Amino acid sequence: xxxxxxxxIAAQPVPSAVESVHTTVLGTMTSTWTPAGLYSLRWEDxxxxxxxxxxxxxxxxxxxxxxxxxxxxxxAAFDGVRLDExxxxxxxxxxxxxxxxxxxxxxxxxxELAHRAGNRAASxxxxxxxxxxxxxxxxxxxxxVSAGGKLRGFSAPGGLQTKQFLLDLESQ
Numbered sequence: 001x002x003x004x005x006x007x008x009i010a011a012q013p014v015p016s017a018v019e020s021v022h023t024t025v026l027g028t029m030t031s032t033w034t035p036a037g038l039y040s041l042r043w044e045d046x047x048x049x050x051x052x053x054x055x056x057x058x059x060x061x062x063x064x065x066x067x068x069x070x071x072x073x074x075x076a077a078f079d080g081v082r083l084d085e086x087x088x089x090x091x092x093x094x095x096x097x098x099x100x101x102x103x104x105x106x107x108x109x110x111x112e113l114a115h116r117a118g119n120r121a122a123s124x125x126x127x128x129x130x131x132x133x134x135x136x137x138x139x140x141x142x143x144x145v146s147a148g149g150k151l152r153g154f155s156a157p158g159g160l161q162t163k164q165f166l167l168d169l170e171s172q
Contacts, residue, residue: 020060025071026162029136031063037082038063040134043157070137074170075104078138094118095129102143104170109147131155142166 017039022029032039038059063081070076079100085093094117101116102108110130114122130141136156142163146152154163 018060020063022060022064022067024067026165027157029067031060033059034084034086036084036086038135038138039084039086041136041138042134043136067137071169074172078140081138083135083138091117091119091122091125092129092132095126096133096135096139099130099139099141099144102140104140104143105167107143107145107149107167109145109149110152111147113144127153137166140166143170 016035018033020031020033021044022031026043028044029041030044031041041063059081066076066078066081070078083096088096095113098113098116099108102113108116110123110126111120114120114126117126119125126144130144131153133139133141136142142154151160151163154160156162158165
């Protein structure tokens with residue numbers, strides 16, 4: 001996998017951010033880094049002009065190695081990646097932390113995740129948090145399913161097919 005970096009150009013300005021590009025089997029991903037940590041990791045749904053390359057301090061290379069391991073084996077230690085939590089409510093932080101604890105190859109329902117995050121009645125709020133997840137794979141929202149075990153919503157390119165691919169990859 002190759003890593004390139006460029007100053008961040010995001011929908012919402014992120015102060016002092018640097019972007020890095022990661023090539024995966026499912027396409028190009030872009031990570032946005034702030035001094036606080038990983039702000040976002042997302043798949044690119046179109047090609048962008050990438051000139052004006054910027055400095056990266058090694059965090060992107062480390063993430064690139066973890067992504068390479070993940071797509072090769074279905075498992076990687078993303079728990080060591082420090083996240084920038086700006087803009088998250090306390091409940092969202094708990095939901096994301098609990099989501100990061102879901103073992104690869106397994107799933108939790110929105111209701112189970114709500115219970116683990118401290119509010120059994122907050123299934124819809126968990127769904128909303130998963131839909132707003134800006135750190136794909138590191139916060140493995142693809143491991144969260146509906147009460148009947150069915151796949152529901154996945155905002156990354158490829159939608160539910162990508163979600164199923166990731167679950168299958170982790171189950172190998």
